[in-house]
Amino acid sequence: MLAKIHVTLKDGVLDTQGKAVHHALNDLGYEEVQGVNLGKYVEVQLDGLSQAEAEDRVREMCQKLLANPVIESYRFTLDSQE
Amino acid sequence: MLAKIHVTLKDGVLDTQGKAVHHALNDLGYEEVQGVNLGKYVEVQLDGLSQAEAEDRVREMCQKLLANPVIESYRFTLDSQE
Numbered sequence A, B: 001m002l003a004k005i006h007v008t009l010k011d012g013v014l015d016t017q018g019k020a021v022h023h024a025l026n027d028l029g030y031e032e033v034q035g036v037n038l039g040k041y042v043e044v045q046l047d048g049l050s051q052a053e054a055e056d057r058v059r060e061m062c063q064k065l066l067a068n069p070v071i072e073s074y075r076f077t078l079d080s081q082e
Helices: A016-027 A051-066 B016-027 B051-066
Strands: A002-009 A033-046 A072-079 B002-009 B033-046 B072-079
Touching: A002 A051, A002 B033, A016 A033, A016 B051, A033 A051, A033 B002, A051 A072, A051 B016, B002 B051, B016 B033, B033 B051, B051 B072
Parallel strands: none
Antiparallel strands: A002 A033, A002 A072, A033 B033, B002 B033, B002 B072
């Protein structure tokens, strides 16, 4: 099973990397860019779990290691095909 | 329009961050984890472009700034609702 996890900064947390990329894109001539948010994308390959077990375990992994719950939120999908 | 961009390492490029997270998860007791890949997730808010223009511009942004085409691949979707 493949867990596809997105970790992004919570609303209201200053996204300094996003701002830097935003300015860089504007400087390169992409004036149409109005905002940039930068996050992490994590794929975790899991073995031998049911869908329900995997959901619980991946949620735990996000809270313990993959995201900083103070400033980041996460969401994930589970893909049983891969 | 909102461009949702995923930037990941190409196959065959050593993912040292992914390996570190993989080992950390195993050490935390998540023995079911078989592999981890780490990538970037970028959201770019665009103004005043058609779907076709946006597609060309975002592809350019990826090649010039958001991804390193030597070692990274990218894919994106355009969401006109947001």
